[in-house]
Amino acid sequence: MGALLEVKNAGIQFGGLKAVSGFNMELNQGELVGLIGPNGAGKTTSFNLLTGVYVPTEGDILFNGKRLNGLAPYQVTRNGISRTFQNIRLFSELSVLDNVKVAYHSLAKHSILSSIFRLPSHFSEEKVMEEKSLEFLKIFQLDRFKDEKAKNLPYGQQRRLEIARALAASPKLLLLDEPAAGMNPQETHELMELIAFIRKQFDLTILLIEHDMALVMGICERIYVLDHGQLIAAGTPDEIRNHPKVIEAYLGEEVTSDHA
């Protein structure tokens, strides 16, 4: 068994519009891969295909050799793919601690009845959830905010919390949708360190969408480039930098301005 995630010719059509088509991707265990492309290229749509939000109208998605097409998002998550969102989607009225606890939901097994009657399994599992969640908040240095409502956190911390929450669902593959969006350079730098850290700590495979080229070129080992719903290039950062089609699509100015 080779790749952790194998996407074969996947695509989705909305009415007459082919949002993504002929999408091929292979991710190996432990890789950190970037997915880039101009606005509207279909990056988030392909994330939605991977996570079950959309059902692909063509092609196959194999994760650990298991076919994922047609599974609901919660089933995909239980199979080991977890994600963050481009526009932060926290449970804003819940406390920071509870946000993480929600991600532990499917790891606990006690039934509704055992919670209603407060059976021992409720107490023991809730206790484990609480301890694990607190551990997580410590790793992400969010433990001092644990009783704060998620909506009251500063923007950068909200992004952190979203990553913490996605990791608490114990994924093998983590999808990050523009994690650095709206961050200043200092915060972006911290984020890069965080991503490198969690990858090691949790033995993760990470796929990230990002517009910040410094970040993508800096940490990704391989990069896929989408344009108009089509995969136009794939390779190492150096290959991508010099790929004529990519430069044509949009990367040209970005790279030169980076060097300037």
Place this chain on the structure above:
Amino acid sequence: MKKVNKFWLFLILAVLIYGIGQGLIQTGILNAFYSNMLILMIINIILAVSLHLVIGITGQFSIGHAGFLAVGAYVSAIITMKFELPFVLAIIIGGIVAALAGLLVGIPTLRLRGDYLAIATLGFGEIIRIVFLNIEYVGGAAGMMVTNMTTWTSAFVCLIITILVIANFTNSRHGRACIAIRENEIAADAMGINTTFYKVAAFAIGSFFAGIAGGLFSHNFYIIQPTNFGFLKSFDILIFVVLGGLGSMSGSVISAVLLTVISTYLQQYPETRMIIYSLVLVVVMLYRPQGLMGTREITDFFGKKKSVKGGN
């Protein structure tokens, strides 16, 4: 430890309220009119808390709750009147059948969101009422005669069970899942929560307790008619929840108590009753649009100092 203390505090408070109510009724200080108001208040609290689970916790805007009240009322009345089985059994079966009705309505409609769901549940509520209207076995439009069996004790026991079950559900991984759905359904789904399952589960539990309230309701009056369960009744329940604050159980309880008292007292002024009642609603919504309690619970106020310290 803190949780356990809260539980005993609740129980002591409940026994105290029960004792006072029972004493007032037994000694005749409260006449039949007011003791009836107390029972009606309990029925309203049960309805408010059961709808709170659906709207306040899970965020599914259902406005057909009176339909499940009707199912509980009619089924339990059939069991005591036609089959002459005990009242306790009637209440339980009324609840179970209402929960089944909740499943039946919930499974197709809970795929809808927001206003679409509201309209669908409103429609189902009316269907349930019209079904009873057309069944001769339960008296059709003329209604069904029911013996008065609901007492302060039986109503109060039902209320305590309702509050405990819904509070326990809310403060568990299941309740958190429901709140997560309310807060952000897409994210909840992405966190591995089976959103359909929890929406239907919350809806069925809410319907169960509406059915229990129905059993108490039908045995509190001498007659039940389909007109008792129209959409206006659904709106009454909805008002308890919204006025109390979406997401706050104690808010639902407080507003059910207040509005029952207000509407009972206003019965002395039949001409202006609805005007004053509506004005109260308008004024509360103007000055507290988030509802009486917002999303907070009454218990939050006791532990507040501590949590502020912990937060900083």
